[in-house]
Amino acid sequence: MLGDATKIVRVFLLAGKEYVCLMQLHSEVPEPILRSIFEEFTGEIYQKPPLRSSVRREVRRRRIYRFVLLEVDAKHVLFRVACEAGTYIRKICFDIGEALGCGAHMRELRRTRSGALVEDKGMYTLYDLLNAHTAFKEDGDEEMLRKVVRPMEEALELMPKIYVKDSAVDAICHGADLAIPGVVKLNTDVKSGEPIAIFTLKDEVVALANALLPAEKIMEQEKGVAAKTVRVMMPAGTYPKSWRS
Numbered sequence: 290m291l292g293d294a295t296k297i298v299r300v301f302l303l304a305g306k307e308y309v310c311l312m313q314l315h316s317e318v319p320e321p322i323l324r325s326i327f328e329e330f331t332g333e334i335y336q337k338p339p340l341r342s343s344v345r346r347e348v349r350r351r352r353i354y355r356f357v358l359l360e361v362d363a364k365h366v367l368f369r370v371a372c373e374a375g376t377y378i379r380k381i382c383f384d385i386g387e388a389l390g391c392g393a394h395m396r397e398l399r400r401t402r403s404g405a406l407v408e409d410k411g412m413y414t415l416y417d418l419l420n421a422h423t424a425f426k427e428d429g430d431e432e433m434l435r436k437v438v439r440p441m442e443e444a445l446e447l448m449p450k451i452y453v454k455d456s457a458v459d460a461i462c463h464g465a466d467l468a469i470p471g472v473v474k475l476n477t478d479v480k481s482g483e484p485i486a487i488f489t490l491k492d493e494v495v496a497l498a499n500a501l502l503p504a505e506k507i508m509e510q511e512k513g514v515a516a517k518t519v520r521v522m523m524p525a526g527t528y529p530k531s532w533r534s
Contacts, residue, residue, distance in 0.1 A: 294441040296520050297497065300448060303484065304404030305354065307371040312382045314364045315392035323366060326388055327356040330381065339380050351376040365396070405446035413437045441522070442494050449485045451475040451507075451516060453495065458528035461487060461495050467516040469507060479504040485516055489528070496521045 290298055330353055337348045355371040370378065379395040386393025401408040413436075421433035453461070457471030467487055479485055481503045487495045498516035500507075507515045 290441075291438065293522060293524075294444075296522055297441055297444060299520075300445065300484070300497070301403050303374050304447070305371065305373060305402075306376070306400060307369065307402035307407075308378050309359070309367070309369050309399045309401055310378050310382065310395060311397040312366045312368065312385070312393055313396045314366060314389070315386065315394075317364055318389055318391060320358070320361050322389070323361065324358055326385055327358055327368070329388065330385065331356045334381075336377060336380055336384070338377055339383070342377065344375075349375075353381075366393075369401070371402070404448075405444055411436075411439065442488075442492060445486045445494060449476045449479045449483070449500070450488050451479060451485055451498075451500075452488050452490055455489065455528055456531040458489055458495055458523070459525060459530045461518055462521055462523050462525040462527065464518060464521060466514050466518050467498060469510050469513050469515045472507060472515055475504055475507060477504050479507065481506075484519075487516065487518075493523065495523045 333350055333352050335348055336351050338344050338346050340346070352373040353370060353376070354373070355369070357369040358366070359369055360367040370381070372378075378398055382393050382395040399408075406412065417433075418437050421437045424430045424432075425434045451467065451472055452474045453467065453471045454473055457467070460471075461467060473490060479500050481500055483500055485498055485500045487498055489495060496518050497520040498518045500516050501514055502510070
């Protein structure tokens with residue numbers, strides 16, 4: 290994240306994740322049994338964070354969206370898992386070992402997705418960024434820099450969105466909450482109490498907010514507040530002021 294885009298870091302803390310993990314079993318287990326255990330760990334699970342963690346060690350619920358067995362080589366098991374934010378994969382490995390009765394631990398882990406950002410689609414290294422910056426600084430060539438540094442709107446692709454009138458944008462940029470009359474359209478997955486992104490009709494992010502009503506209520510009502518502004522992303526004055534103090 291660069292500049293004002295650092296404001297959306299919180300979105301990635303809440304976004305779903307995907308990992309590829311190498312787990313080592315403490316004794317060999319037939320592949321059909323492994324597949325059966327993976328099915329048991331798909332869906333909502335209870336998990337207590339490991340000793341070395343940055344959160345309180347208390348049991349909490351997390352959702353496993355997808356568990357895919359990729360390869361088995363004796364005691365080594367390679368799998369892909371898509372999960373809710375805050376899920377500890379090394380604890381899943383330990384729990385799978387307990388469920389199998391043989392024990393297991395995590396050997397290697399690679400994150401392949403965070404929210405809308407996927408490992409094999411438009412991801413670059415710091416060396417790529419360095420080379421792009423050098424080309425721009427020395428030769429004025431900005432082509433690579435534009436490939437490496439992406440608009441922050443791309444990171445919000447999977448977030449529920451509410452699109453607003455141009456006349457409502459500047460008020461939100463000054464910290465106002467989003468009133469229902471300012472809404473033009475919205476995603477059907479907008480839910481009360483959950484984070485959403487406020488966008489212009491030109492697909493520019495205006496602010497991050499918390500929805501105060503579900504999508505169906507926002508579409509039904511003519512008055513009221515649709516969302517409470519949490520973090521303004523667009524500089525005030527980008528759109529003309531059309532509101533009164």
